[in-house]
Amino acid sequence: MDTIxxxxxxxxxxxxxxxxxxxxxxNIVFIxxxxxxLPKAQQARGRRTGLVLALxxxxxxxxxxxxxxxxxxxxxxxxxxDISGRDxxxxxxxxxxxxxxxxxxxxxxxxxxxxxxxxxxVTFAGVVIQIGLLDIVFSLDxxxxxxxxxxxxxxxxxxxxxxVIIMMWASTPLSEFVNEHPTVxxxxxxxxxxxxxxxxxxxxxxxxxxGYIYFAMGFSVFVEMLNLRIRSKVNPVKLRKPYVQAEKxxxxxx
Numbered sequence: 061m062d063t064i065x066x067x068x069x070x071x072x073x074x075x076x077x078x079x080x081x082x083x084x085x086x087n088i089v090f091i092x093x094x095x096x097x098l099p100k101a102q103q104a105r106g107r108r109t110g111l112v113l114a115l116x117x118x119x120x121x122x123x124x125x126x127x128x129x130x131x132x133x134x135x136x137x138x139x140x141x142d143i144s145g146r147d148x149x150x151x152x153x154x155x156x157x158x159x160x161x162x163x164x165x166x167x168x169x170x171x172x173x174x175x176x177x178x179x180x181x182v183t184f185a186g187v188v189i190q191i192g193l194l195d196i197v198f199s200l201d202x203x204x205x206x207x208x209x210x211x212x213x214x215x216x217x218x219x220x221x222x223x224v225i226i227m228m229w230a231s232t233p234l235s236e237f238v239n240e241h242p243t244v245x246x247x248x249x250x251x252x253x254x255x256x257x258x259x260x261x262x263x264x265x266x267x268x269x270x271g272y273i274y275f276a277m278g279f280s281v282f283v284e285m286l287n288l289r290i291r292s293k294v295n296p297v298k299l300r301k302p303y304v305q306a307e308k309x310x311x312x313x314x
Contacts, residue, residue: 157256
């Protein structure tokens, strides 16, 4: 019990839950937009199905990755460096986070608005299938972030469950907050760069203390909170969204 409620695990749980919420906003918006394309009687069921799929997908990925992380027997050697299954996952995960966060920052600032909306399905079965498939893509950065920040799998799963429950309960105000303060979203994506680099270092057998990462992230959040309080009220930069509601065109009778 002392290990479960250690200071390190509690800090990891709080930090990871906050990151999961901010990074999961796009997933919630995506699920809501797809569900809104369904007949009104099916919309609530579509949203619930999407959120349950998101939660199950993340937990299954966490369990599978956590099992692979325990594979420490070397698979092969590169320049006198023994690479195990754990190292391989950390290296691939680190590169994925670096690439994904860089792509997302570019897309949010310079991408095309609603670039993926046209691909959205409109039948209930199509919506559920699309949510299930894209949840895997949405979940990868979330899961790899959890692996990079927490040592214990129960901390990762608890953070994911808490984050999804909070998003189910407060998805609208959370979405509005992130939309009103886009720097929060960019800051979270920047944290992924930091976590991606730490995973790469771990995969190359260069240990970086989690305390340094928590301090850097905590200090950045503290500075951003000060910015939000003292800066003048101006219209924020509008981040591009991959999924947007299709505009309803009204035809004039005549």
